[in-house]
Amino acid sequence: MVIFLFILCILLLVIYYFFHEFVVANNASLLAFFPPLLLWALILSVQVIFYSRAIQDYSIWLENRLSINREWEAWGSRYVSVMNSSLHLPGKVDVLFLSDDELETQYGLVNKSDDITWKQHDWYACFQTLTNHLELYKLPYQLTQEFIILTDCDESMYSQIEEDFFRTVEKTNRTEGHFLLYISPSMSFGELDLWLKDSEEKIYIVMVLQMEEQTSCSDAMACLMFATDDVTAKYKLTEKARIYRPMVVNSNNFNSDLNILLTHKKYPKMPPG
Known part of the structure; x- marks a missing residue:
């Protein structure tokens, strides 16, 4: 319809150009000439309005x-910084006994602990050993320090663990800081996602106390200090490694998910060593 009116108007304009004296002199000709032109102009204006609105809506949708x-x-590119870590195994057993020199070179994890009274629940000595490697006194006092103790001991011993822990913290001369303590037998890897969503600025310190002489695994102690990427950048904290957000993988979409991972994830630098 619009095309037809457009062609009609073109024809009328051609007629008016060559026969304008006749058209102007004849009122009936004017009545026949202007209505189609006005109707086409009206339809064209409506079309332009709708088209401009469609363009605007598309621009808004595209920007969103x-x-x-x-x-x-x-x-998706957010991560948790590993600022410090240590692993302690009893007696002559150390990380070199379990793997090659690469771990020691990269992360400095090898550490014998002959001075620990193993298998006697000397929690105070354990916490002293672990906190000595953390250098808590160097952390910004504005940051809340959230300690998560993972242990395989019986819940009846949690109160003693808590008491010995705070005794150790007092020795660090950082009692003005804000400390949180949680004791649990395990922790999900999904906690990292929750840390990234937490608006409070924190340092997360995970201590593992495996001291129950289980036959399925060796006794050991470990400590990991974490901070989210924004906290690390704001306070210029030193990071040794990065752990990126957990990514749920559907086997049916593995190829596309892998492509997204390789396209958008940033690769961390190798630790010095």
């Missing part, structure tokens, strides 16, 4: 989509 994609990419 790009913004969402940017937010998802930024969220």
